[in-house]
Amino acid sequence: MKLVTRLAFGASTLALCTTGTAFAQDDGVLRQEKVTVTGSAIAGTPEDAALPVDVLTAGDLKLEGSPTITELIRNLGVSSGVDGQTNQFASNGLEGTSNINLRGLGPARTLVLINGRRQTVHPYAIGEQAQLFVDTNMIPSAAVGRIEVLKDGAAAIYGSDAIAGVVNFITRDDLSGFEVGGDYSTFEGTDGDYNINAAYGFQGDNWNWVTSVGYNKRSEVPLLEKDWAILPFDENPVGGWSSLSNPGYFVILGARPDLPSGTGPIGQVNDSGCTDLGGTEVGTCRFQFTQFDNLVEEEERYQVFSEYNRTFGNGVDFHLEGLYGYSDVPEWKTSPSYPPQVLTSQLLLASHPGYQQYIADNPSAAPLMNAGFGALYIGRTFGWGGFPATNGGPQEGFRTYESYRLAGDLTGEWSNGVTWNTALSWSTTEGERITNDTYINGLSIALQGFGLCGDPNTGAVPAGAVPGQGGCEYYNPFSNSIPEGAINGDANPQYNAALANSAALADWMTDGVGTVVTTDLLVWDASLSGVTNVQTSGGSVAWAAGAQIRREGFEVDPNEVTDLTVNPGPGGTGPFSFLAGTTPADRDQTIYAIFGELQVPLFENVDMQFAVRYEDYGGDVGSTFDPKVAGKWQVNDDFALRGSAQTSFRGPTLNQLDGVATTLQFVSAASAFKAVDQFGNPELSPESAFSFNIGGIYDNQNGFTASVDYYNFDFSDPIIVEDQADIVGAAVAAINAGDTENPIFSRITFTDNNNDGLNQANEIARIRTNVVNGPDIKTSGIDLRAEQIWDLGSSEFSLGGEATYIIEYDVDDFEIEGVLISGGDRVGQFNRSNFSRSLPQWKANFYANWAMGKHNVRGVMRHIDSYDDERAPAARGNVGAEIDSQTTFDAFYTYRADAFDLGLSVVNVTDEDPPFAAFELNYDPYTHNPFGRTFKISVTTRFGGK
Template identity: 30%
Template sequence: MKMTQVITSKKLIAIAISAALSLTVSAQESVEKIQVTGSYIKRTAVDAAEPVQVLDFNYIQSTGATTVAELISKLAISSGAENQADSYTQASTQGTGNVNLRGLGLSSTLVLINGRRQTISGAITNDGSVFVDTSHIPIDAIEQIEVLKEGAASTYGSDAVAGVVNFILRKDFEGLELNASISKVTDSSQKDSDIGFLWGTEFNNTYITVSGHYLDRTPLSTADRPELGDNAFSSLGNSFLLYPIQADGSFDFSPITVDSGPYAGTYAPFEEVADPTCLDDELGMLIPQASGTRCGFNFGPLYNLVNTETRTQLYTNISHDFDDGTQLSADISWSSNKVKDNPQSPSYPDLTFPYIGSDHAGNPFGTGVIWLGRPLGADQEPALAPRENETFRASFNVAGSFENNWGWDTALTYSKNVYTQFQQDQLRSRLVAALAGEGGINNDELFNPFDRTSITDSIIEDFTHVTESEKTAYLLALDAVIDGKLFELPAGNANFAAGMQARKEGFQVATDDVFEITYDADGNPIPVDLIFLAGLSEIDVDRTSFALFAETVLPVSEDLEVTAAMRYEKLENDSSLDPKIALRWQATDKFIVRASASTAFREASLSQMNATAATINGISDYNEDGTAKSAAFVGVLARGNADLKPEQSKNYNLGLIFKATDDLDFKVDYWRVDYTDLITVENAQGKIASDPNGEDIIRTEAGLLSAIEVDYFNSSSVKVKGIDIESVWKLNNQFNLAFNASHFLTYELTKDNGEVVEAAGSFNYDNFARSLPEDKATLNFNWVGETQRASINVNYVSSYKTSIALPANESAKIEAFTTIDTQYSATLGITENSDATVTLGIKNLLDEAPPRVFNGYGNLSYDPKQHSPLGRVFFAKAKFAF
């Protein structure tokens, strides 16, 4: 794909649209046609040239999923999405959900609702990715989900690089359904309780459908699964680096002796000394160092694997059919998701690593020290970091037809998301004052880190601050499409569609004065007044884009159909011309061959171009001999880059459909994506590994790692190839079997330092890819009787490896993960016009534990992007239909 100003093509497309509007075609089609995601042309062919996987209502119900996130996590083609709580690597997306087709990144999957664009979430991942939040969508309101498994920029524009997921919601429903469910982890108190309703009616050709859903989720603490958090510890508990610097800047290398008290002993200069009470608490731990010992802090048991959360979702569809065939419809939805606890450590470590002089009243060493610790330890309550996530969407659509049977369709869609984060930290200035004896509410109290039992509530209140930041994203989109028969060929009608789209999107970041990143006269960021968190820059930016597109389907012969599409998109600072060609060849009665080639692109997000934001990552520093130190959480400051170019890709698909019988078919697709100018952020761990003393590695005067600055950039290339397999076997009128699998042949990427690596089958701890098992698969077995039904679902994730330096007791192999879900439903008649359906089921029937992962110290010991920590879950549902 070439990003260029293509004025002549713009004119050609405009002429094509004008010509289409003037055509008069009188033939009336008698066969009902359908429109499938990936095309604006309605067709009768079931197996079109585009590879589309359809998750229908019955399949969705058979999974037992209570949220869209749970459903997507088991989709074979999605790998590396963030759909579970993880305060360590997903700290800013708690309470959201997303899709990651092909593992190409959350930003490379286009998510539609009823075929229309939806705003991205205000939440941003640790690697700077933006995404559409699927937690907005009530699962009870979904009619079906269509997954287009190839690039579709020629149809939809930016973001459709890896594919498209279209959530089609229910409408034209008549009646009332009330439902409730509860699911509970077998060996924990964690449970999900939800209630919902679906109501619809029709009068005078007006249809109203209303759906509501409420979820109440209780927490699962890592303390209930200690083996999943045993590496979640920090080397910064409460320790002191003896630092005998003299007034003239020289060092005194004499031994340091403490005659009495808890610190009694003789120490060497620059030795690290642990708090002698370190092991008095079960969360304390001693960590040997090159010189001395540190007091570490085992924070894992304080955090959650599942947070306390509530979700409220409302959706309504209103449509009216006019006598002339025109249809007016409106979709309006609102959701509010609240993460109510999200516990963190009582306080974070002080990454400013303050120097405490020998004159400090509590200093027992008689020489200056550098404090390697945190103000509050395990004797204090965990700090809470709640999240609030609110989304609104309204889409208005008018569709009809001209006298010549050409159809027209227009829509205006507005969506907005507001994501609010609260995070507690300590004020640097007030902590410094407390260390100097000027802390507390009255500025007269001493904070003594050598004996933290003396700390007062007044000091804690004085230096504690809860940051609040609000990120808002919105999108306004206008769509207009026409479609109809262009002309007639011997093998059938040549159908055509053309249209335009105009979009305006905005992104805003607002935060409190303490947390806001400001800049000096030279444009350098000024450190915020916090000991750990590094702040956000406030921005308020927007942009517009305009697109023209055209598509045609040509029946070249009775057996060969060719689809061609073209889209011109004018961006604010660039433009794109994206073609697509696809064919469908009915080789024999049983074999269909399909192939496609296209280009796609993704525009850099407004946050990637304009915002500076900090995340906190567990980073392993390095000793002088090159060996890795224990990891500690440090600030990673990601700087926006206004010069980012749009990502570009070339997409190919070659598929074979084998219809063995009317009831059994197999689909095999080979696909390839050549991605260039990929937008990513430098990997902080990889950056410090390449050059521990680089200019963007921020250290204190004593050489202690404090922060890492990283930039968004256009990396050189990613080349991905794979195979998808899909099969459906209808054994008889009651039994059917469905199989879906996705396999990576290769995932070749270029790291920040220019090294080319194979990411498929790897955990990818030191590059921008997420964990990428080579294989994911699902097997669904369904039995449907007159009043009863049952299902068994098998979900498989293959093994993969990590290349991180491992302790002696850890393995590089991350084992395969297979879970079995099963459920049974029975429908009972209550009255002539009402019935009740009761469903009982078990998720993870065999209680498989998630495979162990060593992701360095300071992170979870499993992979939340691939595996579930819950174990066996029992659930029950009841639905009453009137």
């Protein structure tokens, strides 16, 4: 019964809040393991309660339905702004991945370890932040014995990236026999998700070998399956509604002696087929593109982890581990086409067959259209009719990721009691992404009737080619080319089959913007630790010292049409209308470090930790010296105080130093999505931080425990990506002030649709943002947790809870091109207008647990505070000023016998929808669970051994 009670400390609630001690089960008896807990390099340290370390065991996770790593981290109070759900409108291409973001400081600032060793980062960065992260989806859940979460800076022990904290996945090595399990979960709108895993372990007298495999399958869930996910235009104008559509609208061109060119716009025609095909007319035909998108992409994942441990006759311990992971998103779905950025190339002449047919079918438009020599088409290449090459549906791309890891170490002890360790680890991940886009030149010549016979990349047309003849085809942007609405299925009364766009033409006009990106990491570690002869009032002083060399590699291999060195395109950003190309890259850096640590028991009730680390990046980044001090004062048998203070340092990652990437972002001034090109910066300086933690721990030795911790982080020179909203806002202000020479205009490409030589907000084509050292950041908050256990004889009952309150997240003012950008406190904000993530002020979890022999029943209440959408009303469509708070309830039942486990779960029992947010997906994917009531069953069976 004690075992079940202790395991109930887990998952997203208390999780052994008062110590950093790890526990294991042996024949039903709870025992403490002698391990080096995360946060210390001194071998044999059983715990370090001076540091805020939570330990989540595999048993803890079973009691809460064995959540995925994404769900686990999202639920923790210390976690804010997790990029773990399908979200192509901000996370940009991270489908199938998961990361950890402690304190809302960014996943690149949380160090993720496997068995205390580093793992290479995922090849693709978070789109809007240029932050690389470790993909935790590659770690098989069956291999995890416990997870240690250090919620404190730890650069002195671990080096760069450990600014916000450390999450250490420690694998199980105690399995004997065969174990197989699986789970199935379902919610409204899905065909179900399932996981299958198996593990086999051998235990010898002086060795063990444990291998775990996992298979995960997620079913595709279209946004259309959720009634809250697709809203009418007047309920959320920024919820996936674009002013650029198909059918779009047509700017008729004619004689204009008042313009420098002598020609220009003489009027506008909205395509009459808009509403028949499912559009909404508000000035133009508004296109609802998220109806083609998914809430969950189809995902398939394979994972293998194997480790071998042996103790040789001389007492030397040998450890070897290997990991393989493969993740596949085979049919990533998106809008039939992206909006074009350069509209001046979309010219069709009055002789165009679709143009002539439209005049015949719509006599009211005939006088204006006949007065012009042609028109500019303002819209998407494919829209309400879908993408012809996929039978009228969305366009598709794919993402695949493959990871390998091999790590080994030797540990021994000399006759003088000094423990030595040396380790070598290597890991690599290769990712490939393909996303389709329309050729700029291909669209241009297809509008002239040279589709299929010309070169879509260069725009070259064969000599003697005749528009629309001899294998040449017109691209027809009018509604008379569309047989029926792709979403509503309604027939188009003005459809003309002779004017339809062929699937072959669609394929010819589009191509895959694709890259293969590879990261790799090679690390050598060596350390010594022991106990000195120096005695203090509390005992002997322990020490550790060590060195580390790590080599990081980053390689970008774009396909031919994406490679800017081969295909710069007509504007230098590549040959495609929306997505920018990139340049090949093959970069690496080697980092050298030495460190030292002391554990000093000053008195019987006062323990101190002192640590220092010197790390050298070389080159322009330079070196750093980071100290750390931590202490615990056991005031009496029931109460202790703890605290720590340290500096941290993080150099720019290789992806941040050069290259270009494109993200898809809504630009309110243009009332459309625009391409935001993100450029690396070789002049980046490293970022640094000073942080401290002060807390108290109470344990009345009679079942009640509680803790409170105050944390404080002070960042200098954080590496960020400039906000396009700041750049556009400054440009609009300059336009309104008539400031035609403002340097902010250098960041924006304008199309000059009106041919008047003036910049206008609705003529924004592309926006350039840079990776820069941003404004200083200060954040602080309080972690609270408590639990009471009652021993009822044949059963035990416990109540507990944990909460995190963010006091401040204050960002300084800074400048872009000499324009002052205001900072401020970002707590309690959605933060869609800046580089931060969502920051609800409160997150809390409360639970009740009843353990009865082999049975366990658990209920959890989760609460997320309300927060504001800080954007100006126009930027959020004049809706959604506040994102409401949310309270959900989960219920779990667990049965555990010697050879069989059963788990039943209902997450979100009352089927609460996520609170509304003025976002493309109509909810905040960084904070809330969108799935509604979710049922899950899990089964595990063991054969042989124990």
